[in-house]
Amino acid sequence: MTGATHRSGPVVSVRDLRIGYRTGHGTLQAVKGVSFAVQAGEAYGLVGESGSGKSTAAMALTRYLAPNAELSAGDLSVAGVDVRSLEGRRLRHFRAESLGVVYQEPGLALNPTMAVGEQVAEVFRLAGAGRSEAAQRAHAALERVQLTPAAVIAGRYPHELSGGQQQRVVIAMALAGSPDLLILDEPTTGLDGRVETEIMALIDRLRAELGFATILISHNLPLIAAHCRRIGVLQDGVMVEEGPSERVLRSPRHAYTRSLIAALPDIDARRSRPASGADDTARPVVTVSGVSKDYHRKRALRDVSFTIGRGEVLGIVGESGSGKTTLGRVLAGLTTYDGQVTFDQGGRPGRRRLPQVQVVFQNADLSLNPRRTVRQVLKRSIRLLDGDQTVEQLADSVGIEHELLDRLPGQLSGGQKQRVAIARAFAGNVPLVICDEPTSALDVSIQARIIDLLVELQQRTGVSYLFISHDMAVVRQISHRIGVLYDGELVELKQSDELFESAEHPYSRQLVESALSLRRGWPRGDARAEEPGQVIA
Amino acid sequence: MTTLNPRPGAAAPGRGFGALAERHGRVLRLLGRRLVQIPVVLLVVSALTFWLIQVVPGDPGRATLGQYATDEQVRIWDEQNGLTGSLLSRYLHWLHGFVTGDWGTSFVFGQPNRELILDRLLNSALLGALAFVLLVPISVVLGSVQGYREGRRTDRSITIAAMSLSAVPAFVVGVILLLVFAVWLHLVPVQASALATGNIGQRLHAMIIPAVTLVVYYLAVVTRMVRTGVTGAITAQHHRTAVLKGLEPASIVRRHVLRNALIPTLSLLGIYLGALLSGEAVVEQLFNYPGLGALLVTAAEHKDVVLLCDGVVVTGVVALLALLLADIALIVSDPRIRFDNASS
Numbered sequence: 001m002t003g004a005t006h007r008s009g010p011v012v013s014v015r016d017l018r019i020g021y022r023t024g025h026g027t028l029q030a031v032k033g034v035s036f037a038v039q040a041g042e043a044y045g046l047v048g049e050s051g052s053g054k055s056t057a058a059m060a061l062t063r064y065l066a067p068n069a070e071l072s073a074g075d076l077s078v079a080g081v082d083v084r085s086l087e088g089r090r091l092r093h094f095r096a097e098s099l100g101v102v103y104q105e106p107g108l109a110l111n112p113t114m115a116v117g118e119q120v121a122e123v124f125r126l127a128g129a130g131r132s133e134a135a136q137r138a139h140a141a142l143e144r145v146q147l148t149p150a151a152v153i154a155g156r157y158p159h160e161l162s163g164g165q166q167q168r169v170v171i172a173m174a175l176a177g178s179p180d181l182l183i184l185d186e187p188t189t190g191l192d193g194r195v196e197t198e199i200m201a202l203i204d205r206l207r208a209e210l211g212f213a214t215i216l217i218s219h220n221l222p223l224i225a226a227h228c229r230r231i232g233v234l235q236d237g238v239m240v241e242e243g244p245s246e247r248v249l250r251s252p253r254h255a256y257t258r259s260l261i262a263a264l265p266d267i268d269a270r271r272s273r274p275a276s277g278a279d280d281t282a283r284p285v286v287t288v289s290g291v292s293k294d295y296h297r298k299r300a301l302r303d304v305s306f307t308i309g310r311g312e313v314l315g316i317v318g319e320s321g322s323g324k325t326t327l328g329r330v331l332a333g334l335t336t337y338d339g340q341v342t343f344d345q346g347g348r349p350g351r352r353r354l355p356q357v358q359v360v361f362q363n364a365d366l367s368l369n370p371r372r373t374v375r376q377v378l379k380r381s382i383r384l385l386d387g388d389q390t391v392e393q394l395a396d397s398v399g400i401e402h403e404l405l406d407r408l409p410g411q412l413s414g415g416q417k418q419r420v421a422i423a424r425a426f427a428g429n430v431p432l433v434i435c436d437e438p439t440s441a442l443d444v445s446i447q448a449r450i451i452d453l454l455v456e457l458q459q460r461t462g463v464s465y466l467f468i469s470h471d472m473a474v475v476r477q478i479s480h481r482i483g484v485l486y487d488g489e490l491v492e493l494k495q496s497d498e499l500f501e502s503a504e505h506p507y508s509r510q511l512v513e514s515a516l517s518l519r520r521g522w523p524r525g526d527a528r529a530e531e532p533g534q535v536i537a
Numbered sequence: 538m539t540t541l542n543p544r545p546g547a548a549a550p551g552r553g554f555g556a557l558a559e560r561h562g563r564v565l566r567l568l569g570r571r572l573v574q575i576p577v578v579l580l581v582v583s584a585l586t587f588w589l590i591q592v593v594p595g596d597p598g599r600a601t602l603g604q605y606a607t608d609e610q611v612r613i614w615d616e617q618n619g620l621t622g623s624l625l626s627r628y629l630h631w632l633h634g635f636v637t638g639d640w641g642t643s644f645v646f647g648q649p650n651r652e653l654i655l656d657r658l659l660n661s662a663l664l665g666a667l668a669f670v671l672l673v674p675i676s677v678v679l680g681s682v683q684g685y686r687e688g689r690r691t692d693r694s695i696t697i698a699a700m701s702l703s704a705v706p707a708f709v710v711g712v713i714l715l716l717v718f719a720v721w722l723h724l725v726p727v728q729a730s731a732l733a734t735g736n737i738g739q740r741l742h743a744m745i746i747p748a749v750t751l752v753v754y755y756l757a758v759v760t761r762m763v764r765t766g767v768t769g770a771i772t773a774q775h776h777r778t779a780v781l782k783g784l785e786p787a788s789i790v791r792r793h794v795l796r797n798a799l800i801p802t803l804s805l806l807g808i809y810l811g812a813l814l815s816g817e818a819v820v821e822q823l824f825n826y827p828g829l830g831a832l833l834v835t836a837a838e839h840k841d842v843v844l845l846c847d848g849v850v851v852t853g854v855v856a857l858l859a860l861l862l863a864d865i866a867l868i869v870s871d872p873r874i875r876f877d878n879a880s881s
Contacts, residue, residue, distance in 0.1 A: 064777060064780060064781055095780075095781050095782065096782060096783025096784075097783070099781075101778075101781050103777075103778065105774065108773070108774040108775065109774050109775055109777075109778045110775055110778065111775045111778070111779070111792075111793050111797065112775070112797065112873060113796050113797055113870060113871055113872060113873075114792065114793075114796070115872075122782065122784065122788075122792075123782055126782070126783060157872040159872070159873050160872075170778075173778075173782070177782075177783075
């Protein structure tokens with residue numbers, strides 16, 4: 001690390017941190033005695049699944065906790081300041097001067113009614129700068145995060161910027177007070193792979209330049225491994241393992257760490273790719289030819305053509321705004337479009353016309369009616385799709401325990417809800433299922449199980465998938481062919497392996513490259529030997 | 538580096554009324570649309586009024602001339618007052634007169650309608666403006682306190698108090714206020730009419746109790762709206778950002794909470810402003826305050842179609858202008874608002 005270490009001793013020192021939330025039924029312990037230290041200029045990572053307490057533990061350093069939180073610690077200090085004792089004015093000064101935070105959703109972290117330049121300038125104003133000086137320094141801060149021309153960007157409002165630009169503004173704002181510590185709370189979750197690479201590279205460069213320490217909180221193990229020197233693995237509020245990232249990844253000591261690593265979608269091997277008769281393009285389930293779609297004057301899709309064979313899994317990748325969700329909506333008949341989408345009716349004589357398509361959405365929370373039990377949801381789907389199974393059989397096929405059948409969606413976990421959403425799509429005999437980011441909102445271990453379920457269902461029923469995702473690893477794992485959407489155009493459509501080995505379009509190459517860069521030197525038993533562990537910084 | 542500025546003033550990006558110039562394109566487009574919409578709305582409203590008033594029972598000619606007038610005299614009176622002929626031709630006649638500035642004469646009051654309406658409108662607008670000026674700060678303060686104290690005793694007490702006050706009909710609240718301040722304490726006159734046309738001091742004196750009655754009536758809803766906005770703003774993620782920036786609490790409230798919290802309230806206030814300025818009939822009647830609302834009630838009672846339609850159109854203009862004002866205020870305070878592209 002090239003950082004200027006202006007102080008001896010660690011920047012962050014946490015010993016025996018315990019945080020509980022008082023509830024009606026006693027205290028819920030979220031963090032159970034966590035200890036760690038971060039040196040000046042060091043990149044430290046906290047990894048764990050939702051509910052592991054990783055965010056709570058890191059946010060304790062800012063003293064920003066829910067009112068019903070109870071905190072106790074043997075030591076909790078940042079830059080030599082005992083955080084536990086801070087109140088009022090001293091707490092505000094500490095927050096302004098010693099730490100910066102970068103949040104998960106930059107679009108929500110910025111005030112929507114204030115120009116971004118002013119939001120950055122506020123920090124300088126707080127430090128005593130005059131109005132024009134603060135504006136100038138805000139421009140400089142925006143330039144430092146490569147937002148140019150800074151004067152133009154400064155006058156924009158958050159909704160006028162892309163996700164990546166918003167996150168750069170948040171970073172500029174977090175660094176405006178020259179903090180000793182930068183807390184990164186899932187900073188790239190929800191951003192596209194390419195933007196993620198850029199943002200993380202920016203943070204790495206600024207850390208080297210300015211010498212602040214970082215705590216990166218993420219559920220994304222490859223990301224943490226690539227950008228942190230040491231990592232701590234949290235499970236249920238306990239740090240089960242800590243060490244240099246290379247060591248933790250190559251030889252995890254704790255069973256939980258091993259299970260986390262095993263659950264990762266494997267970008268190299270094809271262990272769960274469905275092995276059905278792919279590319280049966282002679283009789284495609286659906287033929288899409290020359291489909292275009294505009295939203296007002298903005299183009300969402302332009303002249304997209306492809307077919308999906310019977311039993312084929314077609315992956316669609318692209319960044320947000322590339323039109324991949326619109327494509328799913330077009331195939332599902334949820335929106336109007338120009339061009340042609342033809343379904344092969346598959347000859348089911350004497351039956352009423354049944355839906356050709358079912359959709360599994362990203363957010364099962366939003367796609368399930370909160371007032372209907374699982375049983376009601378499934379019963380109706382079976383009726384609508386003319387299925388011949390009972391609710392119980394359907395539940396068995398997607399791994400929903402029978403005692404969950406009479407619960408409401410609000411009483412289910414994220415993975416269980418997504419299983420219900422999947423069961424709904426498989427309630428009858430539908431030739432095509434569109435999966436729109438079905439695992440993006442889930443933890444890795446659950447993501448792996450859902451993918452396995454989708455593969456198993458595909459093999460059993462011979463259905464075709466249109467599998468939309470921004471995660472190259474997941475897409476490669478499940479798809480026979482992958483199509484790359486870029487700015488509404490299908491720029492490349494190839495066999496999965498072929499795309500990874502010889503992508504032609506520059507954008508596809510970028511996607512493949514940023515997906516692979518996180519795995520370079522990835523310590524898997526079966527990993528290709530050509531790339532030894534060099535990038536782990 | 539400042540030489541990069543693409544235009545003067547870009548260093549201090551648009552906020553408040555300074556932003557009006559920056560967003561003048563959006564304001565102009567809004568004005569253009571409203572210029573078309575407002576006459577159409579007024580046309581529909583006046584036609585409906587003209588038609589509906591026929592349903593009200595009563596024969597204005599007979600009522601005016603008395604039971605001893607002959608049928609012939611009543612017929613002549615009807616003719617003079619434009620009450621004969623088909624509904625459509627009478628409407629078109631009225632419309633032509635209204636547009637060309639001839640608003641007719643009220644047979645109830647025996648005065649030109651234009652003077653009558655504009656005088657009364659001024660009275661109503663003054664009363665409404667006073668009520669509005671009292672309503673906004675009171676509800677913003679109460680709603681903010683509630684938002685910050687969500688679920689606690691203060692929050693619940695304010696809700697109960699405001700809801701109870703609004704649930705009581707305005708004429709009951711008004712009578713109680715009159716009893717206390719006019720009859721017992723002798724602070725204000727019982728009847729507002731005498732003072733309502735005097736000098737500023739006298740007018741204020743006459744308006745204060747009616748205005749307070751109006752505030753009480755609207756308070757609960759506006760306070761509730763502000764409360765919801767504040768609760769949303771302080772639980773929003775950007776509030777956490779502001780707190781963790783280490784900003785002063787006062788600056789967080791002013792710049793990050795209220796600015797976002799009041800946006801939904803603005804539309805509501807636009808509707809209420811229109812209603813208040815153009816006259817609240819019940820309160821005006823109660824205090825015998827010479828306002829437009831009370832005038833129109835009288836006009837409807839006596840089937841004075843021309844006066845009523847004139848008055849309804851004027852009321853409509855006031856209400857629609859107030860809404861327009863609210864929409865402009867929305868554009869100024871919320872950079873995301875687009876009226877010309879509602880579907881995206």
